[in-house]
Amino acid sequence: MSIQPVVKVTALQQGYGQKIVLSDIDLSLNRGQILALIGPSGAGKTTLIRSIMGMIRPQSGQVLVFNQPVPDRLLLARIGFMAQTDALYESLTGAENLTFFAKMQGVKQTQMTEQLRYAAHVVDLQSALDQSVRTYSGGMKRRLSLAIALISKPPLLILDEPTIGIDPELRRKIWHELHRLASDQGVAIILTTHVMADAEEADVLMMIRNGNAIAQGTPDQLKANYHTDSIEAVFLAAGRQQDAR
Ligand SMILES: Nc1ncnc2c1ncn2[C@@H]1O[C@H](COP(=O)(O)OP(=O)(O)OP(=O)(O)O)[C@@H](O)[C@H]1O
Numbered sequence: 498m499s500i501q502p503v504v505k506v507t508a509l510q511q512g513y514g515q516k517i518v519l520s521d522i523d524l525s526l527n528r529g530q531i532l533a534l535i536g537p538s539g540a541g542k543t544t545l546i547r548s549i550m551g552m553i554r555p556q557s558g559q560v561l562v563f564n565q566p567v568p569d570r571l572l573l574a575r576i577g578f579m580a581q582t583d584a585l586y587e588s589l590t591g592a593e594n595l596t597f598f599a600k601m602q603g604v605k606q607t608q609m610t611e612q613l614r615y616a617a618h619v620v621d622l623q624s625a626l627d628q629s630v631r632t633y634s635g636g637m638k639r640r641l642s643l644a645i646a647l648i649s650k651p652p653l654l655i656l657d658e659p660t661i662g663i664d665p666e667l668r669r670k671i672w673h674e675l676h677r678l679a680s681d682q683g684v685a686i687i688l689t690t691h692v693m694a695d696a697e698e699a700d701v702l703m704m705i706r707n708g709n710a711i712a713q714g715t716p717d718q719l720k721a722n723y724h725t726d727s728i729e730a731v732f733l734a735a736g737r738q739q740d741a742r
Pocket residue numbers: 513516518536537538539540541542543544545581
């Protein structure tokens with residue numbers, strides 16, 4: 498039996514109006530795999546994420562999620578999504594936000610308390626759950642957004658800069674949980690980051706620059722290909738190589 502990828506992007510070209518933002522992107526993500534998208538600001542990472550979510554239609558090429566072309570409303574219940582910009586109800590409490598999004602994602606009433614506790618625990622937000630989100634710091638809002646992505650225990654997580662505003666200790670805890678979800682439950686995870694230490698945690702990396710995937714592989718493969726011992730050096734070398742072309 499062949500294994501179907503969770504996400505399959507083929508020859509994707511994407512843009513806004515006349516402007517082409519992504520050219521010829523191919524990627525395939527399997528169950529239990531963690532993919533990190535890295536690249537300079539404006540490279541097209543969020544555009545790729547929005548394409549995978551079906552929020553923008555491909556100019557050409559194809560995006561399949563669980564073997565379905567996007568957009569597909571039913572797919573959304575299977576994706577835990579964290580946008581780059583928090584979309585939270587400021588006048589509601591953290592717990593109310595979690596409950597609202599959990600219901601939208603189809604979490605059953607009988608599971609609600611347990612899953613709310615789980616999601617809040619992963620991001621260390623238990624003590625602030627009864628506060629209105631208006632009173633949250635920037636980092637607390639990011640953490641609540643991450644908790645919302647996790648609350649329905651979806652088989653696919655798509656996280657746009659999940660570690661922004663997260664302190665080092667909590668970052669370790671979150672990575673521990675992401676690895677656990679991937680290895681124990683087969684959750685597939687796509688995330689974007691500017692933090693090289695996050696890139697090192699991923700199973701596979703895709704470097705996007707000027708809308709092209711300029712390097713793709715496991716962190717170790719990439720380091721070997723570029724004869725260096727850090728992802729940061731790979732990133733810089735791949736960029737120089739693209740400029741020289
Ligand atoms: N709605 C939009 N309309 C027009 N252009 C856009 C739109 N959204 C993004 N862009 C442009 O598309 C390009 C890629 O943007 P994108 O947000 O995908 O980059 P990114 O890699 O996520 O950057 P960052 O690391 O800063 O989040 C940029 O040139 C940006 O100006």
